[in-house]
Amino acid sequence: MIRVQTEDFDPGAELEAFSAGNGKVGGICMFLGLVRDYLGDDPEKAAQVRGMTLEHYPGMTERQLEAIETEARSRWPLHDVLVIHRYGRLDPGARIVLVATASSHREAAFQSCHFLMDWLKTKAPFWKIEHTEDGDLWVDAKDKDDSAAARWDQKK
Amino acid sequence: MNVLYFAWLRAKVGMGEERVVPPAEVVTTGQLVEWLKARSDGHAQALADLKVVRVAVNQDYVGWDHPIKPGDEIAFFPPVTGG
Numbered sequence: 029m030i031r032v033q034t035e036d037f038d039p040g041a042e043l044e045a046f047s048a049g050n051g052k053v054g055g056i057c058m059f060l061g062l063v064r065d066y067l068g069d070d071p072e073k074a075a076q077v078r079g080m081t082l083e084h085y086p087g088m089t090e091r092q093l094e095a096i097e098t099e100a101r102s103r104w105p106l107h108d109v110l111v112i113h114r115y116g117r118l119d120p121g122a123r124i125v126l127v128a129t130a131s132s133h134r135e136a137a138f139q140s141c142h143f144l145m146d147w148l149k150t151k152a153p154f155w156k157i158e159h160t161e162d163g164d165l166w167v168d169a170k171d172k173d174d175s176a177a178a179r180w181d182q183k184k
Numbered sequence: 185m186n187v188l189y190f191a192w193l194r195a196k197v198g199m200g201e202e203r204v205v206p207p208a209e210v211v212t213t214g215q216l217v218e219w220l221k222a223r224s225d226g227h228a229q230a231l232a233d234l235k236v237v238r239v240a241v242n243q244d245y246v247g248w249d250h251p252i253k254p255g256d257e258i259a260f261f262p263p264v265t266g267g
Contacts (some may be wrong), residue, residue, distance in 0.1 A: 030206065061267055075265060085190055085259060088243035113266065125267050153240070153259075154266025155191035166192045169263030 029109065030086065030093040034116040036123060047108045047130040057137040058128040059145050065120035067160060074096040078159045080167075082115040082124070085153040089113070096147045100129070103143070111144065115154065143180050150177040185254055187220070189230065190261035193237065196230035205254075213239050214248035216258065236262055 040059055049055045060088045067076050108130040118124060127144045131137040156167040187202050194200045217239075221228045231237060234248065240259045241250055243248045253256060 059204075069266060082264070083191060085188070085240075086204065088240060088259065093225050148267040150264065151245075152266045153190070155262060156189070158264045163250050167263070167265045169265050 029111070030090055031112045032093070033112065033114060034085075036114070037112050037126060038121070039126060039171045040128065040133060042110065042112070042126060043094060043128065046110055046128050050130070053107050054132045055134040057134070057141040059141050060123060061145075063118050063120050063122045063124060067158065071140050076160050076161045076162075077120055078161070079117060079119045079122075080153075080156050080157055080158045083155045083157070084113075084115045088153050090167045092141035092152050093148065093173055096144060096151060099147070100140045100144050102109045104129075104131060104138065104140040106131050106140055107142075109144070111148070113154065126164070145180075146177045146180060156176040160173065185252065185256045185258055187216075188257065188259040190259065192262060193230045193260050197226045198222070211251060211253075212248070213241065213246060213250045213252055213258065215250070216252055217260075229262065238263060 039058070043056065043058060046056060063080055065077050085119055093111055093113070097178065098107065100109060106129055107158055110126065110128040112126040114124055125148070125171055127148070129137045129140045129144065131140070158165050185204060187204055189197045189200055206216060210216055210219050217231050217234065220230050238261055239246055239248065241252060242257050
């Protein structure tokens, strides 16, 4: 299931409801992404980010996320998939994204959760603008995200 | 056709969406870019370096030689930074 929304979500409640009542589920893996309070890769620049705004392409976002979910389900035996991605203005510490996968065994849950995040990073049409002490900065895409996504091209 | 711009491309072009009717010889995404660049300085700046621009036709990623036709939704945007 894919949800794209401005509202916050409760990870505990989502986890509780996720695959509730499905006795075949033996393991759930969940990734939660948060807004950092520092710029780039340097934690020493802490507190420079006052927040960010996430923009997306309504329609294409849902379409791409659904395609990524379909791909994950074709690669691993999954009972359930949940992707929640927020957009709009977010403060440091705010939740941005949740990905959860449920399978009978842990390996499929771990791998598919990792895969979903890596592909989401490079395919879902979201853009971040950081609000900093020096003004607003569009976040650049990172090469390491491309290589993280590409490693799943070789694996099955 | 409907052309959409996102993130810093929208800021440079000065609008998020426009309806355009390019001449009949404009039949690929790459040719549309060349035609759009002549519309304003903002368009020319936004579309100057295609290495940092992605294009989608009807909400699917495509390349610069992809065919386009009247009625298509064509979006230009930077490499994505979600998650």
